[in-house]
Amino acid sequence: MVSENENPETKSASLPMMLILVLTAGGLGVMAVSGVIAAFVITGWLGQPVPVLGFQQTFDQPIDFPHTIHASTKQLKHVAADGQTMEGLGLDCTFCHRTVTTQANAGIPPVGFCATCHEVIGSADNNEINILRDAAGIIGDDGKEPIDWRRVHRLPDHVRFVHEPHIRYLTQNLSEVKGTTDGVTTGPSAVCSTCHGNVAAMEQVEQVEALKMGQCVDCHRDNGAPTDCAACHH
Amino acid sequence: MKLNRREFLALTGKTAAGAVIFAACGLPERELIVQSPVDMPEDLVRGEDAWYATSMGDFTNGDGVLVRVMEGRAKKIEGNPDHPVNRGKSTARYDSVLQLLYHPDRIQEPMLRYSKNGNLVNTTWDEADNRFRSALANADGAITVVTNPIRGHLGNVATKFADQYNGKHLTFDPMEQGVLHGAVKSVLGQEQLPTFDISHAHTVLSFGADWLGTWGSPAQFGVKYGEFRSQSHRGYLIHAEPRMSLTAAAADLWLAPKPGTEGDLALGIASIIINEGLATQENISTFNTILPDGLDRYSVAQVSDRTGISGDRIEKAARHFANHTPAVAFGGGSAGAHTNGSFNLEAIYALNILVDAIDTSGGVTPNPKSAIEELPSSSTGEPFESWEAELAQWRAGNVETVIIRGTDIVHGMPNSVGVREALQNVPNVIVFGTVHDDTMDFADLILPEKTVLEAWGTEIPEPGPGYQVVGTQQPVVGPTVSHDESGLTSNARGFGDSLLQMSDGSYGSSMEQLVKNGLADLHAAGRGSISASSSSLFTNGALQRGGWWDTGTRGTTDLGKIRSTERNAYYSDTGTLGTGNDFHLVPFHSNSLLDGRLAAAPWAQSTPDPITSASWSTWAEINSQEAQSLGIKEGDVLLIRSTSGEIEALAYPHPGVRPGVIGVPVGQGHHRNGRWAEDRGSNVLSILTGQKDSHTGALAWAATQVRVQRAGRRVKVPKFEGNVEARPVEPGVPVLVVAINETAEHAQKENHHIYQKQFIGKDEQDKQHE
């Protein structure tokens, strides 16, 4: 049998070892806990609805499509091919987004619709318009193919938004409209700016309103629209 | 430091870990795409749905449906309210077709096998067409086109194609109804099946046919059943079937005859009606003229002895049937699937004479011939006898090319006929299909086929509503979605279009053209539901409504005879099958999979069976008392053995089966058929023995006797029952039942009274009264 006092060095030497062990274990523990907390915070923050898209964001589209040239009613910064200054075409929003007044989505025009004008309009060496002509099967030999536009205004999956009643109400109550689409005062185009900002002045479309639920509910309250959850969430 | 979310994102984005988390939390790229298709105007991306009317021939006996389509994708299939057959209503099968359309294992490219034992390799349509043509080149007089029973233009094209090469067009239906068609023809003198005016009948007497579940035209009959129950004089339903089907469960009086004695039961009922003078003299003498040899064998005692049903139940059924008219009698399904099947069904249909139910309100309504002359208005599987002869030809190497579409013959035929080796002796086996099935294991060329939602066609519903109907089928979605992210591509081709292409357009350039020509002929006839100034307007009208019909047309009947003389049913032998107990095997169509056509769809797999609530498996229904005496418990794996083979099934004892009978659903047991169906459950069709109806040569699929043995394992039956706790209205009263003219309130009080007596006990009750 070995007495405890027979080898005192061993004991004194084991103390810092123990300390190191305890500290290491404790340190690892703290790191693990803080790691978990950090993961929680990060995923919590990122896990919010619409983590990627949202306020003040914009995207490069397959075609560098300028809303200004098509929708603006004003003098443009844009310069035409022949060096002349350009004025916006002043198309109504509904000219392309045809279903906005009657249906859920505003509607993206089919490529063929764009091609009805752009078959002739726009010079033959305009690269952007040529992408369109290629997709519509007018030039190139790979036939027709759809264009994948990037969605800029996107609501989370658990919200159903229908354009039709909103456009209908706002066109009848123009005083509720916020912002302006290049000063248009009549028709559906006059009300789009409430949620989309002045798209007619955007070279590249950007989401200028946060489009959070608070904004929806405020407006619904002010206008006596339903605030039942199941009005939009189902 | 004030940190907003964007800056936070930017910070975390700089670290590798942050990048990983960022990617994991991001939205899938495809959700950020709005695709703008090329052509106008229906392609417009508008977030709103379009509903297209079409027909679903292969799955629903020609019911008209509306398909909800958004942005080129089919979303939902519902009944078409305009369509006269199913009148806007549905079955537990429509929507599963969506999952066949978008099945992840759908065949994308043609596939080719260079030698019989080689592997399948993907190929192009050009090469596939060459292979197809070379298979046709030497095949004159030695070609067989095999399809499911199809009507309308597709059936017509298949027949013409076979004729062009002096070959045969054979139809295959594993649960064949040829006996029914034969019986209808011999008693009522009609080629096409009649319908039944259940809506206005006061008594319905049906045998063997599960017409509320899977037999005939269930959606049509379901609508009529709703009306039958809501008449001022609530209809009374009597159903005879050895196991409890949906129809038996809905019946007011369920008779469970020994399998194969349905004809005896029918004539027993007839003899009671005649002896008790419940029918008019005129009807009795007509009945006697079509009966070859009298009713001597059919006293109540004799019939009760042979059918195993107590005499008073038979008498009750007979008296109700004769006294509460209009009444109608019909049968099919397992009643006709016996060696004496023709006799059974002919006797059943003859009962209508006694109650004057032929071609009257509340009786049998004959259907007219097809409105487009050349189109077949009736179809049924070729009798088993012919199939045996045909397979012998294949085995002998006398058939050069076999083209198979819409039916899985390797899954559907009994083991005993040796369909696999027969197929191996055919030099060119060409199979059309959407998901790899068991027959494709023997194919030399597999061609991806369009589903009913993508192809053109017409459909003559059978049984129709009592007048001429031509249902239209049109592509409701664009080309099928490919499985990569790139978008929409398709390589599938319609069966009809492929045949037309191979025949170099000698009887039409495309199915679309044939359908439009057919509609133009209808327009020229100038009658029916659509009147239009031009044939193209007429075509549009028909496509919008899902078809054309003329309520003014009627079918005719021509009273025939009960021809069949073979009255006794013979069953397969079990003498040499080893240990176990003998049972009579009654296979039945699965409510959601049918004969296995829909097995690839996970919705069809997961929809609970109505009676057992089981899903995803093959179970065997046996009588609960009998199970108890044999020591069989729910979930016991049973070995079910016939002279043709052995399968396994999970025991499910319940009180709704005749003792001595074992009911097994058809539809599972595919070796292939996509990720959800492959090697799942057992195929009861494989152990059927080759008994045939003595008159038509059709397979007597309900004439197999089996020996059943426990395998010694027990597993949990995948069933919905028990997933939620059952909460009765009152203890012991799960569903409130009232008598006719009783109020629910009265019934509830009475139940409560019974409950107090039974459960609280008399003493307790007396105390309460004090």
Add this chain to the structure above:
Amino acid sequence: MTTENFGNNNWGMVVDVDKCIGCNACVLACQAENNIPLNTQDRVERARSISWIRVERYWEGDFPDAKARFIPIMCQHCENAPCEPVCPVYATYHNAEGMNVQVYNRCVGTRYCANGCPYIVRFFNFWEPVWPESLRNHLNPDVTIRSRGIMEKCSFCVHRIRRETRKARSEGREVIDGTIQTACSSACPTSALNFGNFNDPNSKVSKMKKDKRHYTLLDQFATDPNVIYLAKIDADKKVAAKHD
């Protein structure tokens, strides 16, 4: 809460048990309409399958007098719903149209409501719902896909109600009785399931509700459901003499 824009509606259902044949057409229609996750064999075996509407089958008697009775059961949309007061985050509440609403984006998954429901019609998503890429094509864009940890239940196909009421309003008319059908009632071949507005005295359901066979499930709990059942008729049942 303003709901005047939705009109004075009280949505409800009348289920004629006498017509129910147990065919499960409603179950499949609901599955397809509401993006319900695939009930795989594993989920069925673990008693965690989801089906907003189910057809229960009860046996009565023994052979040869055995009877199978069917009754379809879905969320009863109770006026006094036991599930509502127990939710700590107000994710389920009763709206002015007689519907018991489940707000998915509020739900935190306590499952108190499922424990409170005597009809057991609330289902919890124990797993993230997954579909193979190609099957996502048939998902209904009008219905939210519920993620893991969320309670879900029959919504009376509220998206169909919204679609139809919106259509009526944009055409400047009232909703016509019968044009709003839930997925199950539209599928039901025998018309056992009937959907409509109880506040409209001329609607089909208002008339059916007055039938002498009407009763509500588990009325001892006084939940006051908006789903009314009409009792099953048994032609052979004898009415007992009036009891004391």
